Amino acid sequence: MSVVELVCVLKKDIPVSMEHLSSVLSVSDRTIRSLIKQINTLKESQGFEVVTIRTKGYQLRVLDEQRFQSYITNTSSTVELSNRQQRISFLLFYLLQQDQFSSLQSISDIIGVSRNTLISDLEELEVVVKQIDLLLVRRSHYGIRLTGSEKAMRKAFSKFVVHSNNYISMTKDYFDFIEKVDLSELKMVLKKTLESNHLTITQVLFDSLMDHLRVLLYRVSIKNYVSTQSTSQPLNVEYVQMASTLVQWIRQRFQLVIPMEEVDYLASQIAGKTSVQWIDECEKEELLQLIDELLLLIDEEFVTKFSLDDQLKEALLMHMYPLISRMTHHMLLNNPLVDEVSSRYANVFLIALRFYELWQKQYDKPFDLSRDEIGYLALHFAGNIERAKQQALHRIKRVLIISDIGRGNLLLLKEKIQDLLPRSIVDFDSMTGIDEINQQDPHLILSTITFDVSLIHAPVIYIKEILDEQDLHQIKDLIILKTYISRNIIKQRVIADLFDSRFFRISDQGGYLELIDSMARRMMDASVASEDFAQLVMERELKFSTIYQHGIAGPHGMILNGLEDKIGVIIPRHSVVYDGKPVSIIFLMALL
Known part of the structure; x- marks a missing residue:
């Protein structure tokens, strides 16, 4: 185990317990303590340390951001060849930074695997990139490259390169460029521009705008401009003026040529993240009334008390209005917490999905919402649940x-x-x-x-x-x-009570949906789940997959309609991939 592996696990906003570290990294407590001691001995030169949070675990503390990034860059220059998922992540990371075809031989040499292994990896990569609206193009005697719309490429570049932990030294053009540019002034200009227009946004959204500006600077520096595009609804003039102010400052400060299309695209980014500030009182009252009506319907369906929570209503207003704007301009937020939210708050994820279904019925042209966006919406409902828990304790x-x-x-x-x-x-x-x-x-x-x-x-x-x-x-x-x-x-409750030998299966064939449908029907036949259980499980899975990290899947129905609390277990011995994700074990939940 390396320092970088430990750091990657500790890069969270909350402390990580020793038990979790040992489980994830597959090493002893003693090894972890030894590595933490090694890190803290060199904390001044490396720019980070690991601190102990009493009764909670360990947490990473960055002391010097520049030294920390430099250490990660210099230390993470190799790919774990035995880990196929790491190789595929690297391929995506590498190809997003190439503006021309790359030969299979050159990529094979970089990664250090055979041509046959690379071809096999590319088949899975092809499935992955389709999920993010990109296409893997192959051309004889030239090699491969990624193509797609400018928006899809920018979104993928920001997610898989800017926010990647794979700081590979041989594909560091972007990082070399950013390191040479002092962005502290740009950050202040962005902050003042928002303040002068009486806009206040969360730190997450502010950082997202800065990410966009970083990518913008890099792309225009290599003359890779956004394509001419149109939106289904004209932008508010205030957004265009703010974007023009920022672009004009960038032109003068960095001596870059930036076309008008970049101004429009930046304006749409600002609109999607700050538009709630422009809502008038009449429209606000209408939206609050709609939210109240929908929460009453949710309460009736799920036997909850969301409609009594004024804090939740205000949070939904602050979220849904910008969401409408983002959908209008075909923008989506990435949500790094979506797997954790959908697994830890499975019921809440369903509630958020149902809330949005009710919401979009109010519009003539409903928008398709991504799993990431549903995850953000679920966080607001999860906040209500957590507040209720605290009140119960108090x-x-x-x-x-x-x-x-x-x-x-x-x-x-x-x-x-x-x-x-x-x-x-x-x-x-x-x-x-x-x-x-x-x-x-x-x-x-x-x-x-x-x-x-x-x-x-x-x-x-x-x-x-x-x-x-x-x-x-x-x-x-x-x-x-x-x-x-x-x-x-x-x-x-004894956890063992949830499992039953009747609902345990080791499979040698069948796709993911086929496996869970078969188990769902077995549970229905045994009268531990209602007669529409299989249908509701399929409906839930087709909307958004319940395959989480490490190949663990937790499918369940759109509502919890079990007749008994039982969990079916399926272990596939053959390769099962669904929605671009490998499946190692399936826990099908039929709960009361």
Whole structure:
């Protein structure tokens, strides 16, 4: 394992636990600690360090951005030849930076694999590039190159080159150019231009505009201009004026020739990211009313309370209005979190999809929304869910721990529960009579002792005498769960109960959709899923694939309509690829 591999895993906004690092990198805790020690010994020269976040894990901290990027560039100059996905990522990274045909022999020499291996990789690459509206062109005696519309090429260049971790030294023209250009002035000009027009945008959108300007500078410097294009709706004059101001400054500062088409394209980028600022009060009220009506429909379908959340309504307004503008100008945002959102918040992803389906019925010409955009929309609904969880925890004002363990262990147990519920008063007691327990009026009882709770007024959660981090997470989930059920005793579900040998299959043939359809029908025949389960699973999968990272798929229906909580497991021994993604294992969920 290399430093770069560790850094790539740690490049997140949240701390990463040791367990996760060991699992992802397939090394021991000791190896990781040794590597972290090595990194921190040279932190001044490398420009970054790894810090420990108490009880949470490790996090990357960049001390000097220039030194950090230089280190990554110099260290990541090779491709792991045994990893086909890395080779394909490199091919995409490499070809996006070539403005002419590249021979198969030259690419084979660069990567260091045989011609036959390269040809096999190109077949998969061809599937991948089709998903991003590009075409892999082959020409005898010339080689291969990528083609596509200017918008598709720019979008792919920004996503797979500008934001790539594959800083390959032999394809660094873009980075060499950017390193020579001081963009701090341009950043200030962009900021002042937005402020002078009374526009405030998130840091994510600001960074996205800067990414576009970086690509613009590089492309016009090599005279690769955007093609003449038209939009289905004229741009607001304010956007064109802002784009003109920025382009004029760039022309003078960098002595570049920039055609008018670039101004229009930049204006459309600004429009798609800031248009909510121009909405008038009447239109705002109409949109808020529409959002309120749609949330009521969502609440009725999914038994939720989204329509009561004013913060969610405002967030949806701030998101949907610019979204309409982006769709009008054929622009889409990339969402690096989409896999995490769709896997962690599967239900919320469905809700976001349903919300958009209801929304687009209001328009004569509905837009096809990408999985990335649905992911952003789902984040707003996920925010509501997380706020509800926090409110459930905050409602627990008094916790009583019942246990007969030693005082030392009991104090440690109390400290851990207090950290979990910082707003609660946590007391402990040995097993006493029912009346004595009720007189203390706890909102929640945590007990290491099994006893008759039929006359206890508060919910009871049975816990272990010694708790680890996983136990604390489970207790937190159970506390949240108790706000939705009426039972006094809350028992932890045994994960094994979700699996059944009847719904386990090792397959030697069949495509992805065929495999999950077959398993869905098997679950229907066994009466653990409703009669329209297979249809709803197919409907969900055809909209957006539920294949996540590392080839793990988690298909489920458009609604959770299981008759029992069961998960079907399919392990294909043959090669299965769907939507450009390999599939290693399938977990088909039929949940109540």
